[in-house]
Amino acid sequence: MLLENLSSILAILWQNKLLLSLALIVYLLLKQTYQFLNSPFRAQRIPGPFLASFTNLYRSYRTMTGTWHRDIMQLHLKYGPVVWIAPDEVSCSDPYLRNVIYGFANDKREETFFKKAPLYETGSVNEDFSFLFEREPEKARLGKRLMSHFYSETALSGLEKNFDQAVDEFVQGIEKHVIQPGKVCNFTHWVEYYIWDVTAQIACNNSNGFCLAGEDHFGTLWGIKLILSVVGWLLPTPQALMITTRWIRRMLLVYWLDQLFYTGMGIGEKKWKVPLEERIDEVRTENPDHLLAKFHSAQASMRDHYPLGDTVQGTTVQYFNLMAGAVGVTPHTTITAIHNLLKDPTALSTVRAELAALPKAVTFADFIHYGGSNKIPYLEAVINEATRICPAVGFSLSRTSPPAGCQLNQFFIPPGYTVGMSAWAVNYDKGYFGADAAEFKPERWLGVDEHGRKRASKMEAGWLSFGAGGRVCIGRHLAMFLMVKLVATVVARWELEEVEAPKERFAMVVEMQGMMVKIKERAVEG
Protein backbone atom coordinates (compact mmCIF):
# COMPACT_ATOMS: atom_id res chain seq x y z
CA MET A 1 0.00 0.00 0.00
CA LEU A 2 2.74 2.42 1.08
CA LEU A 3 4.84 1.47 -1.94
CA GLU A 4 1.86 1.93 -4.28
CA ASN A 5 1.24 5.43 -2.87
CA LEU A 6 4.89 6.33 -3.13
CA SER A 7 5.18 5.16 -6.73
CA SER A 8 2.04 7.07 -7.77
CA ILE A 9 3.43 10.24 -6.12
CA LEU A 10 6.70 9.73 -8.01
CA ALA A 11 4.80 9.13 -11.27
CA ILE A 12 2.86 12.39 -10.82
CA LEU A 13 6.05 14.28 -10.05
CA TRP A 14 7.81 12.85 -13.09
CA GLN A 15 4.93 13.91 -15.37
CA ASN A 16 5.00 17.40 -13.95
CA LYS A 17 8.56 18.70 -14.13
CA LEU A 18 7.70 21.95 -12.34
CA LEU A 19 6.30 20.02 -9.42
CA LEU A 20 9.42 17.83 -9.43
CA SER A 21 11.68 20.87 -9.21
CA LEU A 22 9.59 22.34 -6.42
CA ALA A 23 9.68 19.04 -4.52
CA LEU A 24 13.46 18.96 -4.87
CA ILE A 25 13.80 22.51 -3.58
CA VAL A 26 11.48 21.76 -0.62
CA TYR A 27 13.49 18.60 0.15
CA LEU A 28 16.79 20.52 0.11
CA LEU A 29 15.38 23.31 2.25
CA LEU A 30 14.03 20.83 4.80
CA LYS A 31 17.37 19.00 4.87
CA GLN A 32 19.34 22.21 5.34
CA THR A 33 16.91 23.42 8.01
CA TYR A 34 17.21 20.13 9.89
CA GLN A 35 21.00 20.28 9.68
CA PHE A 36 21.02 23.91 10.80
CA LEU A 37 18.66 23.36 13.75
CA ASN A 38 20.66 20.37 14.98
CA SER A 39 24.10 21.86 14.44
CA PRO A 40 26.44 21.83 17.44
CA PHE A 41 27.74 25.18 16.14
CA ARG A 42 24.28 26.69 16.56
CA ALA A 43 23.92 25.18 20.02
CA GLN A 44 27.17 26.90 21.05
CA ARG A 45 26.29 30.15 19.26
CA ILE A 46 29.41 30.15 17.11
CA PRO A 47 29.12 33.47 15.26
CA GLY A 48 28.93 33.86 11.49
CA PRO A 49 26.65 35.08 8.69
CA PHE A 50 23.30 33.26 8.74
CA LEU A 51 23.47 32.28 5.06
CA ALA A 52 26.90 30.67 5.53
CA SER A 53 25.66 28.58 8.43
CA PHE A 54 22.66 27.46 6.38
CA THR A 55 24.11 26.64 2.95
CA ASN A 56 27.43 25.97 1.20
CA LEU A 57 26.23 28.22 -1.61
CA TYR A 58 27.33 31.26 0.39
CA ARG A 59 31.01 30.31 0.20
CA SER A 60 30.72 28.87 -3.33
CA TYR A 61 29.28 32.16 -4.57
CA ARG A 62 32.06 34.20 -2.92
CA THR A 63 34.65 31.83 -4.39
CA MET A 64 33.22 32.29 -7.89
CA THR A 65 33.39 36.08 -7.54
CA GLY A 66 37.16 35.78 -6.83
CA THR A 67 37.10 37.59 -3.49
CA TRP A 68 36.84 34.82 -0.87
CA HIS A 69 40.34 35.42 0.54
CA ARG A 70 39.41 39.02 1.46
CA ASP A 71 35.85 38.09 2.48
CA ILE A 72 37.11 35.63 5.06
CA MET A 73 39.38 38.32 6.57
CA GLN A 74 36.35 40.60 6.89
CA LEU A 75 34.31 37.82 8.49
CA HIS A 76 36.97 37.36 11.16
CA LEU A 77 37.20 41.11 11.77
CA LYS A 78 33.44 41.20 12.25
CA TYR A 79 32.80 37.95 14.14
CA GLY A 80 36.07 37.15 15.94
CA PRO A 81 38.69 34.38 15.76
CA VAL A 82 36.25 31.46 15.31
CA VAL A 83 33.58 31.89 12.59
CA TRP A 84 30.90 29.54 11.25
CA ILE A 85 31.56 29.71 7.47
CA ALA A 86 29.67 26.71 6.02
CA PRO A 87 27.03 24.33 7.44
CA ASP A 88 29.65 21.89 8.77
CA GLU A 89 32.77 24.09 8.86
CA VAL A 90 34.29 26.71 11.12
CA SER A 91 37.20 28.95 10.28
CA CYS A 92 39.79 29.99 12.82
CA SER A 93 42.16 32.98 12.53
CA ASP A 94 44.09 32.87 15.81
CA PRO A 95 47.79 32.10 15.05
CA TYR A 96 48.14 30.60 18.53
CA LEU A 97 45.69 27.84 17.51
CA ARG A 98 47.74 26.91 14.44
CA ASN A 99 49.55 24.06 16.15
CA VAL A 100 46.32 22.62 17.54
CA ILE A 101 44.96 22.02 14.05
CA TYR A 102 48.13 21.40 12.02
CA GLY A 103 50.23 19.09 14.20
CA PHE A 104 52.23 16.04 13.17
CA ALA A 105 50.72 12.57 12.76
CA ASN A 106 52.15 9.54 14.50
CA ASP A 107 50.84 6.19 15.69
CA LYS A 108 49.96 7.53 19.13
CA ARG A 109 48.15 10.58 17.88
CA GLU A 110 45.27 9.00 15.98
CA GLU A 111 42.71 10.29 18.50
CA THR A 112 43.83 13.88 18.17
CA PHE A 113 45.27 14.16 14.66
CA PHE A 114 43.40 16.33 12.13
CA LYS A 115 43.27 14.65 8.70
CA LYS A 116 42.86 16.69 5.53
CA ALA A 117 39.11 17.25 5.01
CA PRO A 118 37.19 15.18 2.42
CA LEU A 119 37.02 18.17 0.07
CA TYR A 120 40.70 17.57 -0.85
CA GLU A 121 39.52 14.43 -2.63
CA THR A 122 38.05 16.79 -5.27
CA GLY A 123 41.55 17.23 -6.72
CA SER A 124 42.23 13.48 -6.98
CA VAL A 125 42.02 12.20 -10.55
CA ASN A 126 43.56 8.73 -10.34
CA GLU A 127 44.63 5.98 -7.94
CA ASP A 128 48.16 7.23 -7.32
CA PHE A 129 49.73 9.15 -4.48
CA SER A 130 49.37 12.92 -4.66
CA PHE A 131 51.01 15.08 -1.98
CA LEU A 132 48.38 17.76 -2.36
CA PHE A 133 45.27 15.62 -2.26
CA GLU A 134 46.13 12.51 -0.20
CA ARG A 135 44.07 12.47 3.00
CA GLU A 136 45.44 9.44 4.86
CA PRO A 137 48.25 10.47 7.26
CA GLU A 138 50.09 7.16 6.98
CA LYS A 139 50.24 7.35 3.18
CA ALA A 140 51.22 11.02 3.29
CA ARG A 141 54.07 10.14 5.66
CA LEU A 142 55.28 7.47 3.25
CA GLY A 143 55.21 9.93 0.34
CA LYS A 144 57.12 12.53 2.36
CA ARG A 145 59.73 9.97 3.45
CA LEU A 146 60.31 8.81 -0.13
CA MET A 147 60.02 12.02 -2.08
CA SER A 148 60.12 15.29 -0.14
CA HIS A 149 63.94 15.23 0.04
CA PHE A 150 63.99 15.81 -3.74
CA TYR A 151 63.08 19.37 -2.77
CA SER A 152 65.64 19.93 -0.02
CA GLU A 153 68.04 22.88 -0.33
CA THR A 154 70.94 20.48 -0.86
CA ALA A 155 69.22 18.46 -3.59
CA LEU A 156 68.03 21.57 -5.41
CA SER A 157 71.47 23.19 -5.16
CA GLY A 158 72.74 20.31 -7.28
CA LEU A 159 70.48 21.58 -10.08
CA GLU A 160 71.62 25.21 -9.88
CA LYS A 161 72.93 25.24 -13.44
CA ASN A 162 69.39 24.50 -14.63
CA PHE A 163 68.02 27.47 -12.66
CA ASP A 164 70.78 29.66 -14.13
CA GLN A 165 70.01 28.52 -17.66
CA ALA A 166 66.37 29.57 -17.18
CA VAL A 167 67.46 32.94 -15.72
CA ASP A 168 69.71 33.50 -18.79
CA GLU A 169 66.82 32.74 -21.10
CA PHE A 170 64.56 35.09 -19.11
CA VAL A 171 67.12 37.90 -19.53
CA GLN A 172 67.50 37.17 -23.25
CA GLY A 173 63.73 37.07 -23.67
CA ILE A 174 63.15 40.40 -21.91
CA GLU A 175 65.97 42.04 -23.87
CA LYS A 176 64.65 40.74 -27.18
CA HIS A 177 60.91 41.19 -26.74
CA VAL A 178 60.39 43.86 -24.10
CA ILE A 179 63.17 46.43 -23.82
CA GLN A 180 62.01 48.84 -26.49
CA PRO A 181 61.10 52.51 -26.03
CA GLY A 182 57.54 52.87 -24.71
CA LYS A 183 56.79 49.14 -24.76
CA VAL A 184 54.50 47.89 -21.98
CA CYS A 185 54.54 44.20 -21.07
CA ASN A 186 52.44 41.93 -18.88
CA PHE A 187 55.10 41.10 -16.30
CA THR A 188 52.92 38.50 -14.57
CA HIS A 189 53.12 36.48 -17.80
CA TRP A 190 56.89 36.86 -17.98
CA VAL A 191 57.33 35.56 -14.43
CA GLU A 192 55.12 32.62 -15.35
CA TYR A 193 57.25 31.90 -18.44
CA TYR A 194 60.40 31.93 -16.31
CA ILE A 195 58.97 29.61 -13.66
CA TRP A 196 57.63 27.24 -16.26
CA ASP A 197 61.07 27.16 -17.96
CA VAL A 198 62.77 26.40 -14.62
CA THR A 199 60.28 23.63 -13.90
CA ALA A 200 61.02 21.91 -17.20
CA GLN A 201 64.74 22.45 -16.59
CA ILE A 202 64.85 20.82 -13.15
CA ALA A 203 62.41 18.03 -13.97
CA CYS A 204 63.64 17.10 -17.45
CA ASN A 205 66.84 19.07 -18.09
CA ASN A 206 64.87 20.56 -20.93
CA SER A 207 64.77 24.12 -22.14
CA ASN A 208 61.12 24.78 -22.88
CA GLY A 209 61.83 28.13 -24.47
CA PHE A 210 58.82 30.10 -23.20
CA CYS A 211 61.07 33.02 -22.26
CA LEU A 212 63.06 32.87 -25.49
CA ALA A 213 59.86 32.88 -27.52
CA GLY A 214 58.17 35.40 -25.21
CA GLU A 215 54.97 33.36 -25.22
CA ASP A 216 53.04 30.50 -23.70
CA HIS A 217 53.36 27.55 -26.10
CA PHE A 218 50.21 25.49 -26.70
CA GLY A 219 48.19 27.26 -23.97
CA THR A 220 50.13 25.34 -21.31
CA LEU A 221 50.11 28.01 -18.62
CA TRP A 222 46.48 28.70 -19.33
CA GLY A 223 45.87 24.94 -18.83
CA ILE A 224 47.46 24.96 -15.37
CA LYS A 225 45.35 27.95 -14.34
CA LEU A 226 42.24 26.32 -15.74
CA ILE A 227 42.84 23.12 -13.76
CA LEU A 228 43.55 25.00 -10.52
CA SER A 229 40.53 27.27 -11.00
CA VAL A 230 38.16 24.39 -11.68
CA VAL A 231 39.43 22.47 -8.63
CA GLY A 232 39.28 25.71 -6.59
CA TRP A 233 35.66 26.35 -7.55
CA LEU A 234 34.66 22.78 -6.80
CA LEU A 235 36.51 22.47 -3.44
CA PRO A 236 33.90 24.34 -1.37
CA THR A 237 31.04 22.53 -3.10
CA PRO A 238 30.55 19.08 -1.50
CA GLN A 239 28.06 18.15 -4.25
CA ALA A 240 31.03 17.99 -6.67
CA LEU A 241 32.21 14.86 -4.90
CA MET A 242 28.73 13.37 -4.89
CA ILE A 243 28.28 13.62 -8.65
CA THR A 244 31.81 12.91 -9.91
CA THR A 245 34.32 10.10 -9.54
CA ARG A 246 38.08 10.30 -9.98
CA TRP A 247 37.65 8.90 -13.48
CA ILE A 248 35.08 11.56 -14.46
CA ARG A 249 37.28 14.34 -13.09
CA ARG A 250 40.26 12.97 -14.97
CA MET A 251 38.29 12.74 -18.22
CA LEU A 252 37.21 16.37 -17.83
CA LEU A 253 40.81 17.53 -17.46
CA VAL A 254 42.73 14.92 -19.42
CA TYR A 255 43.41 17.09 -22.47
CA TRP A 256 45.02 19.82 -20.36
CA LEU A 257 46.88 17.39 -18.13
CA ASP A 258 48.47 15.61 -21.10
CA GLN A 259 49.28 18.95 -22.68
CA LEU A 260 51.23 19.92 -19.55
CA PHE A 261 53.20 16.70 -19.35
CA TYR A 262 54.12 16.62 -23.03
CA THR A 263 55.11 20.27 -23.14
CA GLY A 264 57.14 19.88 -19.93
CA MET A 265 58.94 16.92 -21.49
CA GLY A 266 59.76 18.97 -24.54
CA ILE A 267 57.63 17.57 -27.33
CA GLY A 268 54.72 20.01 -27.33
CA GLU A 269 52.66 19.80 -30.49
CA LYS A 270 53.94 16.36 -31.57
CA LYS A 271 52.37 14.98 -28.43
CA TRP A 272 49.73 12.62 -29.77
CA LYS A 273 52.35 10.72 -31.81
CA VAL A 274 54.51 9.64 -28.86
CA PRO A 275 53.16 7.42 -26.05
CA LEU A 276 53.63 9.13 -22.67
CA GLU A 277 55.38 6.07 -21.24
CA GLU A 278 58.01 6.11 -24.00
CA ARG A 279 58.71 9.79 -23.57
CA ILE A 280 59.10 9.45 -19.77
CA ASP A 281 61.55 6.59 -20.33
CA GLU A 282 63.61 8.64 -22.79
CA VAL A 283 63.76 11.72 -20.56
CA ARG A 284 64.55 9.89 -17.32
CA THR A 285 67.18 7.63 -18.86
CA GLU A 286 69.01 10.60 -20.37
CA ASN A 287 68.74 12.71 -17.17
CA PRO A 288 68.95 10.46 -14.11
CA ASP A 289 69.74 13.38 -11.73
CA HIS A 290 66.65 15.36 -12.58
CA LEU A 291 63.29 15.28 -10.88
CA LEU A 292 61.32 13.26 -13.42
CA ALA A 293 63.76 10.35 -13.05
CA LYS A 294 63.47 10.59 -9.25
CA PHE A 295 59.65 10.66 -9.37
CA HIS A 296 59.76 7.57 -11.56
CA SER A 297 62.16 5.58 -9.41
CA ALA A 298 60.14 6.29 -6.24
CA GLN A 299 57.08 4.64 -7.78
CA ALA A 300 58.09 1.05 -7.07
CA SER A 301 58.17 1.79 -3.33
CA MET A 302 54.70 3.34 -3.46
CA ARG A 303 53.08 0.31 -5.08
CA ASP A 304 52.48 -1.64 -1.81
CA HIS A 305 50.24 1.20 -0.64
CA TYR A 306 48.79 2.05 -4.03
CA PRO A 307 48.25 -1.31 -5.72
CA LEU A 308 45.68 0.23 -8.12
CA GLY A 309 48.05 2.94 -9.33
CA ASP A 310 50.72 2.61 -11.98
CA THR A 311 54.21 3.91 -12.63
CA VAL A 312 53.43 6.28 -15.51
CA GLN A 313 50.40 7.84 -13.82
CA GLY A 314 52.26 8.00 -10.48
CA THR A 315 55.17 9.80 -12.13
CA THR A 316 52.90 12.32 -13.83
CA VAL A 317 51.04 13.01 -10.56
CA GLN A 318 54.34 14.03 -8.95
CA TYR A 319 55.12 16.17 -11.97
CA PHE A 320 51.70 17.78 -11.67
CA ASN A 321 52.30 18.55 -7.96
CA LEU A 322 55.54 20.27 -8.98
CA MET A 323 53.85 22.26 -11.75
CA ALA A 324 50.91 23.28 -9.57
CA GLY A 325 53.15 24.52 -6.74
CA ALA A 326 55.77 26.14 -8.92
CA VAL A 327 53.91 27.51 -11.92
CA GLY A 328 50.46 27.76 -10.33
CA VAL A 329 51.47 29.45 -7.08
CA THR A 330 54.97 30.93 -7.00
CA PRO A 331 54.63 33.59 -9.78
CA HIS A 332 52.05 35.44 -7.73
CA THR A 333 54.28 35.75 -4.66
CA THR A 334 57.13 36.85 -6.92
CA ILE A 335 54.94 39.55 -8.44
CA THR A 336 53.92 40.72 -4.94
CA ALA A 337 57.58 41.03 -3.95
CA ILE A 338 58.51 43.07 -7.06
CA HIS A 339 55.36 45.22 -6.89
CA ASN A 340 56.09 46.13 -3.25
CA LEU A 341 59.76 46.84 -3.95
CA LEU A 342 58.74 49.27 -6.70
CA LYS A 343 56.48 51.07 -4.22
CA ASP A 344 59.22 51.28 -1.58
CA PRO A 345 62.40 52.98 -2.91
CA THR A 346 64.26 52.51 0.40
CA ALA A 347 63.67 48.76 0.40
CA LEU A 348 64.65 48.61 -3.29
CA SER A 349 67.96 50.39 -2.74
CA THR A 350 68.71 48.20 0.30
CA VAL A 351 68.26 45.08 -1.84
CA ARG A 352 70.39 46.58 -4.59
CA ALA A 353 73.18 47.46 -2.15
CA GLU A 354 73.12 43.91 -0.78
CA LEU A 355 73.40 42.45 -4.28
CA ALA A 356 76.13 44.88 -5.32
CA ALA A 357 78.26 43.62 -2.41
CA LEU A 358 78.27 40.07 -3.82
CA PRO A 359 81.27 39.19 -6.02
CA LYS A 360 78.97 37.89 -8.79
CA ALA A 361 75.32 37.05 -9.47
CA VAL A 362 73.54 35.52 -6.49
CA THR A 363 74.11 31.79 -5.91
CA PHE A 364 72.19 29.41 -3.65
CA ALA A 365 75.23 29.23 -1.37
CA ASP A 366 74.75 32.96 -0.72
CA PHE A 367 71.59 32.39 1.18
CA ILE A 368 70.90 28.78 2.16
CA HIS A 369 70.64 28.37 5.90
CA TYR A 370 71.78 24.79 6.21
CA GLY A 371 75.58 24.87 6.23
CA GLY A 372 75.59 28.22 4.47
CA SER A 373 75.92 31.81 5.51
CA ASN A 374 73.17 34.13 4.42
CA LYS A 375 74.60 37.09 2.52
CA ILE A 376 71.28 38.52 1.36
CA PRO A 377 69.15 38.75 4.53
CA TYR A 378 67.23 41.80 3.34
CA LEU A 379 66.23 40.25 0.01
CA GLU A 380 65.14 37.13 1.89
CA ALA A 381 63.09 39.31 4.27
CA VAL A 382 61.44 41.05 1.28
CA ILE A 383 60.40 37.69 -0.18
CA ASN A 384 59.18 36.38 3.17
CA GLU A 385 57.16 39.53 3.73
CA ALA A 386 55.61 39.25 0.24
CA THR A 387 54.72 35.63 1.04
CA ARG A 388 53.12 36.73 4.32
CA ILE A 389 51.18 39.70 3.03
CA CYS A 390 49.82 37.98 -0.07
CA PRO A 391 49.64 34.24 0.67
CA ALA A 392 49.17 32.74 -2.76
CA VAL A 393 47.42 29.62 -1.42
CA GLY A 394 44.20 31.41 -0.60
CA PHE A 395 41.77 28.65 0.34
CA SER A 396 41.20 27.49 3.92
CA LEU A 397 43.45 24.56 4.79
CA SER A 398 40.49 22.46 5.91
CA ARG A 399 40.89 19.53 8.26
CA THR A 400 38.49 17.06 9.87
CA SER A 401 38.01 17.38 13.61
CA PRO A 402 39.62 14.21 15.08
CA PRO A 403 37.92 11.32 16.93
CA ALA A 404 38.43 13.14 20.26
CA GLY A 405 36.94 16.38 18.87
CA CYS A 406 38.77 19.64 19.54
CA GLN A 407 38.59 22.78 21.61
CA LEU A 408 38.94 26.07 19.73
CA ASN A 409 38.92 28.80 22.39
CA GLN A 410 35.54 28.51 24.17
CA PHE A 411 34.02 26.26 21.49
CA PHE A 412 34.11 22.46 21.33
CA ILE A 413 34.08 21.06 17.78
CA PRO A 414 32.75 17.49 17.76
CA PRO A 415 34.51 14.78 15.70
CA GLY A 416 33.92 14.71 11.95
CA TYR A 417 33.20 18.43 11.48
CA THR A 418 35.51 20.56 9.37
CA VAL A 419 37.85 23.18 10.82
CA GLY A 420 40.30 25.27 8.89
CA MET A 421 42.43 28.36 8.78
CA SER A 422 42.97 30.77 5.92
CA ALA A 423 46.48 32.22 5.67
CA TRP A 424 44.90 35.56 4.73
CA ALA A 425 43.03 35.74 8.04
CA VAL A 426 45.93 34.36 10.11
CA ASN A 427 48.77 36.42 8.59
CA TYR A 428 46.99 39.74 9.19
CA ASP A 429 46.29 39.03 12.88
CA LYS A 430 47.25 42.26 14.70
CA GLY A 431 47.53 40.53 18.08
CA TYR A 432 50.34 38.32 16.74
CA PHE A 433 52.01 40.31 13.95
CA GLY A 434 51.52 43.79 15.42
CA ALA A 435 49.30 46.79 14.75
CA ASP A 436 51.06 47.26 11.38
CA ALA A 437 50.25 43.68 10.27
CA ALA A 438 48.62 44.92 7.04
CA GLU A 439 51.74 46.84 5.97
CA PHE A 440 54.61 45.54 3.84
CA LYS A 441 57.58 45.75 6.22
CA PRO A 442 60.51 43.42 5.51
CA GLU A 443 62.20 44.63 8.73
CA ARG A 444 59.80 42.55 10.84
CA TRP A 445 61.79 39.48 9.69
CA LEU A 446 65.19 40.84 10.70
CA GLY A 447 67.17 40.90 13.94
CA VAL A 448 65.92 39.96 17.38
CA ASP A 449 63.01 41.19 19.52
CA GLU A 450 63.13 42.64 23.05
CA HIS A 451 63.37 39.09 24.49
CA GLY A 452 66.38 38.24 22.34
CA ARG A 453 64.32 35.91 20.14
CA LYS A 454 64.93 35.95 16.38
CA ARG A 455 62.04 37.88 14.80
CA ALA A 456 62.01 35.49 11.82
CA SER A 457 61.38 32.53 14.17
CA LYS A 458 58.34 34.25 15.67
CA MET A 459 56.98 35.10 12.21
CA GLU A 460 57.39 31.51 11.02
CA ALA A 461 55.73 30.10 14.13
CA GLY A 462 52.58 32.13 13.47
CA TRP A 463 52.09 32.55 9.74
CA LEU A 464 50.35 30.04 7.53
CA SER A 465 51.59 30.91 4.03
CA PHE A 466 53.24 27.50 3.55
CA GLY A 467 50.79 25.58 5.77
CA ALA A 468 52.09 23.95 8.96
CA GLY A 469 52.87 20.65 10.66
CA GLY A 470 52.97 17.31 8.88
CA ARG A 471 51.43 18.67 5.67
CA VAL A 472 53.56 21.78 5.38
CA CYS A 473 54.54 22.75 1.81
CA ILE A 474 57.26 20.49 0.45
CA GLY A 475 58.21 23.06 -2.19
CA ARG A 476 59.03 26.03 0.05
CA HIS A 477 62.80 25.84 -0.60
CA LEU A 478 62.16 25.53 -4.30
CA ALA A 479 59.82 28.54 -4.12
CA MET A 480 62.53 30.56 -2.35
CA PHE A 481 65.18 29.50 -4.88
CA LEU A 482 62.92 30.45 -7.79
CA MET A 483 62.08 33.82 -6.30
CA VAL A 484 65.57 34.80 -5.09
CA LYS A 485 67.16 34.17 -8.49
CA LEU A 486 64.49 36.09 -10.36
CA VAL A 487 63.99 39.06 -8.04
CA ALA A 488 67.76 39.51 -7.70
CA THR A 489 68.20 39.49 -11.50
CA VAL A 490 65.34 41.89 -12.16
CA VAL A 491 66.28 44.53 -9.58
CA ALA A 492 70.01 44.38 -10.29
CA ARG A 493 69.71 44.72 -14.08
CA TRP A 494 66.68 46.82 -14.87
CA GLU A 495 64.48 49.76 -13.93
CA LEU A 496 60.82 48.82 -13.95
CA GLU A 497 58.05 51.40 -14.23
CA GLU A 498 54.70 50.03 -13.11
CA VAL A 499 52.03 51.16 -15.55
CA GLU A 500 49.24 49.09 -13.99
CA ALA A 501 49.30 47.43 -10.58
CA PRO A 502 48.56 43.68 -10.40
CA LYS A 503 44.97 42.71 -9.65
CA GLU A 504 44.14 40.02 -7.07
CA ARG A 505 41.81 37.21 -8.08
CA PHE A 506 40.97 34.22 -5.90
CA ALA A 507 40.32 30.81 -7.44
CA MET A 508 42.32 28.26 -5.49
CA VAL A 509 45.40 30.36 -5.76
CA VAL A 510 45.27 34.12 -5.27
CA GLU A 511 46.60 35.28 -8.60
CA MET A 512 48.26 38.67 -9.09
CA GLN A 513 47.08 39.20 -12.62
CA GLY A 514 48.27 41.66 -15.22
CA MET A 515 51.09 43.65 -13.64
CA MET A 516 51.91 45.92 -16.58
CA VAL A 517 55.39 47.43 -16.69
CA LYS A 518 57.88 49.25 -18.88
CA ILE A 519 61.45 47.99 -18.54
CA LYS A 520 64.75 49.70 -19.31
CA GLU A 521 68.41 48.92 -18.62
CA ARG A 522 69.63 50.26 -15.29
CA ALA A 523 72.49 52.75 -15.16
CA VAL A 524 74.80 51.39 -12.45
CA GLU A 525 77.24 53.83 -10.85
CA GLY A 526 80.95 53.10 -10.95
Ligand code: HEM
Ligand atom coordinates in the same frame (compact mmCIF):
# COMPACT_ATOMS: atom_id res chain seq x y z
C1 HEM B 1 55.29 30.79 -2.84
C2 HEM B 1 55.04 29.58 -3.23
C3 HEM B 1 54.24 28.57 -2.48
C4 HEM B 1 53.29 28.72 -1.51
C5 HEM B 1 52.76 30.02 -0.93
C6 HEM B 1 52.84 27.40 -1.13
C7 HEM B 1 51.89 27.15 -0.16
C8 HEM B 1 51.51 25.90 0.26
C9 HEM B 1 50.57 25.63 1.33
C10 HEM B 1 49.83 26.67 2.12
C11 HEM B 1 50.47 24.29 1.46
C12 HEM B 1 49.61 23.53 2.48
C13 HEM B 1 48.37 22.98 1.85
C14 HEM B 1 47.49 22.29 2.85
O1 HEM B 1 47.81 22.17 4.03
O2 HEM B 1 46.45 21.85 2.43
C15 HEM B 1 51.31 23.71 0.46
C16 HEM B 1 51.44 22.36 0.26
C17 HEM B 1 52.14 21.83 -0.78
N1 HEM B 1 52.95 22.51 -1.66
FE1 HEM B 1 53.32 24.47 -1.69
N2 HEM B 1 53.50 26.48 -1.88
C18 HEM B 1 54.37 27.15 -2.71
C19 HEM B 1 55.25 26.59 -3.60
C20 HEM B 1 55.32 25.26 -3.88
C21 HEM B 1 56.21 24.67 -4.85
C22 HEM B 1 57.24 25.41 -5.69
C23 HEM B 1 55.93 23.35 -4.87
C24 HEM B 1 56.64 22.37 -5.75
C25 HEM B 1 56.98 21.21 -5.41
C26 HEM B 1 54.89 23.08 -3.88
C27 HEM B 1 54.32 21.86 -3.60
C28 HEM B 1 53.45 21.61 -2.56
C29 HEM B 1 52.93 20.29 -2.25
C30 HEM B 1 53.22 19.03 -3.02
C31 HEM B 1 52.12 20.43 -1.12
C32 HEM B 1 51.34 19.34 -0.38
C33 HEM B 1 52.13 18.84 0.82
C34 HEM B 1 51.32 17.88 1.67
O3 HEM B 1 50.12 18.00 1.75
O4 HEM B 1 51.92 17.00 2.27
N3 HEM B 1 54.55 24.26 -3.30
N4 HEM B 1 51.95 24.70 -0.25
